[in-house]
Amino acid sequence: MNEATTGRNKPRGSYAKTGMKRAAILEAALAVFAKGGYRSGSLREMASHVGMSEAGLLHHFPNKSALLAAVLELRDEHAMEMVPFDSEDPLEPIRGLITLARYNASVPGVVELYCTLSAEGTSPDHPAHEYFVGRYDLTVSRLTHNFARCAERGILRPGMPPESAARGTVALMDGLQVQWLLDRDGVDMADELEVYLRTIVDLDA
Amino acid sequence: MNEATTGRNKPRGSYAKTGMKRAAILEAALAVFAKGGYRSGSLREMASHVGMSEAGLLHHFPNKSALLAAVLELRDEHAMEMVPFDSEDPLEPIRGLITLARYNASVPGVVELYCTLSAEGTSPDHPAHEYFVGRYDLTVSRLTHNFARCAERGILRPGMPPESAARGTVALMDGLQVQWLLDRDGVDMADELEVYLRTIVDLDA
DNA sequence: GTCTATATAGCGATAGAC
């Protein structure tokens, strides 16, 4: 690998190597933040996880909360690929949510991260508070619009307000994550989500 | 107040006074744990909240996690009074959940506590892990039994497995709490819960 | 770019005076 591989073109040093270090740090940070939340997750543990000192780690990220932000941003992009809100068929994003739930069961660390941090982040002085406020607002409004389109086609349960369907769907996904983390064999997040969605929308239309 | 007021009968000292201190400590602990979870909530802050030193506080409780356990136990008893699982009518506990959700909106600290701690508590080495495993297991099994009784009477939505109804209800309540904490004016937990419950059960039977 | 060393701060818990 060289500079060309990274897509950048800087005069010195192997940016590929640096990029890989960054990626490794993000992965370690994800695992550590996931296990104990933001406050409890220590740079020390991430550093040892990735084979560096704390100071070495803080060369790549200015501080702890910037590292958190980078982790959240990265995972968010990845998740959104599974839920095509811009599809013409309003059922596609809904089916995507089930796909996402099934995928999530294969990455417990990510589930732990979002579960712990979204709870922590309800506190207004949390480093990720604004992130979660914005994220929920966006997700609910997108889903509301999507369920409204279902209603237009007559495949949303009569009398169900689109916003309630949206908030209910998000709430159910979040709540199922807690139950799944507490009892991974006893709960199937994707199945339970599908049961719920089928009660409010005609998935086979 | 004297010993008789407390219901105990010990040779020395005013137990009423001690009992009041204990209650004050529990209240402070609830607020502090609620704001930042277990790890971030410090005995120091609770102590200053209640006008005592940390050592004075630890005279009443052996350590930090015992204090957490006491808080959880106390609030649990209180909440359970609102949900009469032993009622003959299986709709009564379900209506009780809506009452509970409405009540919860008046005690944000309690909601924050459960929200933050149930997420933290998914980690196996958390002081409250066993508590939450047991609590969810019990709640889901009670609710499953209750929805099964609804099914017998033909007021549960056809094809809806009682356990899915139970897990869905618990998940929805948990998830709505997160959304409510992030946007208290935009979300009505009790209303949304009722919308959900009405889609799976005939509440007016 | 990564290290060692260190500054600064907060934590839970204990010992012992009163």
Add this chain to the structure above:
DNA sequence: GTCTATCGCTATATAGAC
């Protein structure tokens, strides 16, 4: 029953050597 004082530990972040 409550206090002061303190121990031992962990944390983030910075300074400067290499």
